[in-house]
Amino acid sequence: MIDPAAGTVDERTVDDLAVEFPTVNDAFLGAEHRYQYAVSFPDENGFGGYGVVKYDRATGGRRVREVGDARLPSEAVFVPAAGSAGEDDGYLLTVVSDLKQDASRLLVLNAADLGRVAAVHLPRRVTAGIHGSWIPDET
Known part of the structure; x- marks a missing residue:
């Protein structure tokens, strides 16, 4: 936590799960937010068991959606649902690379519970890609 008034920065370990490429709902960039998403690497060797993880900063909980052995997801991009009201009311898009089959699919997850909405082969x-953005069509 950064406290500009006190001139202090506080750092703490949130989880011992190896994660990378953290994202949030873009509407909350630079503001207080409850949910964070990342790519997880639960295997201590860095191979197999990859997934998408959702952290709840209010409860300290996490939820992991594994994508399968040797399947590497890219950074999860948050897409708000039409008329969304809540911070996690939307979808996560991630391209999953199958490292054994030399194939990929676009995986669409419900951001609220990480349930699978669709998979496009x-x-x-x-x-593998990182640092994506969702830009809605305003027409």
Whole structure:
């Protein structure tokens, strides 16, 4: 936590799960937020058991959606649902690379519970990507 008035910074370990590529709902960038999403690497060797993790900063809980052995998800991009009201009212988009089959799919997850909404099998493997953005069509 950063406290500009006191001139202090507090750092603490939230979880011992290895994660990378953290994201939030873009509407909460630079503001207080409850939910964070990341790519998880539960295998101590860094291979197998990859997934998408959701952290709840209010409860300290986490939920992991594993994507399968040797399947590496890219950074999860948050997409708000039409007329969304809540911070996690939307979807997470991630391209999952199957490292054994040399294939990829776009995985769409419900951001609230990480339930699978859809999986689109892509015609060829897409290399792992990071730092994506969702830009809605305003037309």
